[in-house]
Amino acid sequence: MLRSMYSGVSGMRGFQTKLDVIGNNIANVNTVGFKSGRVMFKDIMSQTVSGVTAPTDGGQGGVNAKQVGLGVSIGSIDTMHLQGSAMTTNNPTDLRIDGDGFFLVKLNGDQETPFLTRAGDFKPDSAGNLLTSDGLHVVDSNGDPIVFDEDVTAFSISSDGTIILSRADGTTEPGPQIGVGKVANPQGLEKIGGNLYRMTLNANPDGVLEPTTANNAEAGTGSIVAGQLEMSNVDLTGEFTEMIVTQRGFQANSRIITTSDEILQEVVNLKR
Secondary structure, three states, X not given: OOHHHHHHHHHHHHHHHHHHHHHHHHHOOOOOOOOOEEEEEEEOOOEEEEOOEOOOOOOOOOEOOEEEOOOEEEEEEEEOOOXXXXXXXXXXXXXXXXXXXXXXEEOOOOXXXXXXXXXXXXXXXXXXXXXXXXXXXEEEOOOOEOEOOOOEEEEEEOOOXXXXXXXXXXXXXXXXXXXXXXXXXXXXXXXXXXXXXEOOOOOOHHHOOOOEOOOOOOOOOXXXXXXXXXXXXXXXXXXXXXXXXXXXXXXXHHHHHHHHHXXXXXXXXXXX
């Protein structure tokens, strides 16, 4: 069979995967804290027809290798951790990290390593727990779930994540600080749905995540802005442009297959 046919098949599969990623990006164009994906291609191993010949002193010159490529494969599917635009909501429990870092959330207090998220649409429940939209606990800088006492009537959040508590007797005092996680390689995080990421061995050394605070120059975390949310970083103009390129690439590879089929048909018709 012709090698070009299998090269065309690999190209169609690659562009189909790229279209899947583009479709997911466009679907999440309004998802809070969403980070867009990007597909990178790489060529498959090449078949060597003839090897390299070294030049000889005063004799024949060197000859380059003759190699035929065997198609394309997916090199990587990257998550682009670029800052999304800010949306002002004026809701005091809506938080945005202006810079690097992730909010830390847990299913319960017994969970050892928290999940990470850039979506800061938090809200307190009737028991005083500060939760995400899916009911996960927001943790403080010590890794413990944030719980408000019954006598807390109101609160505000400063740029370093400190929660200023207003109590029923009219006094105010600083409470816990919202925990923030700094990751050495954000692209090494694993998406698990619900705007959440899971720590992996490629995100931090040994997969260890130490909660820290916002606006921490030593840790390199950004400041927390209350009353705002970080929107998706998907660029619709770029996504639609990539969609056109992907469609044309898929069509070109399908044409390779039909042309290879026509050549095979001619070979079959040699004997009639």
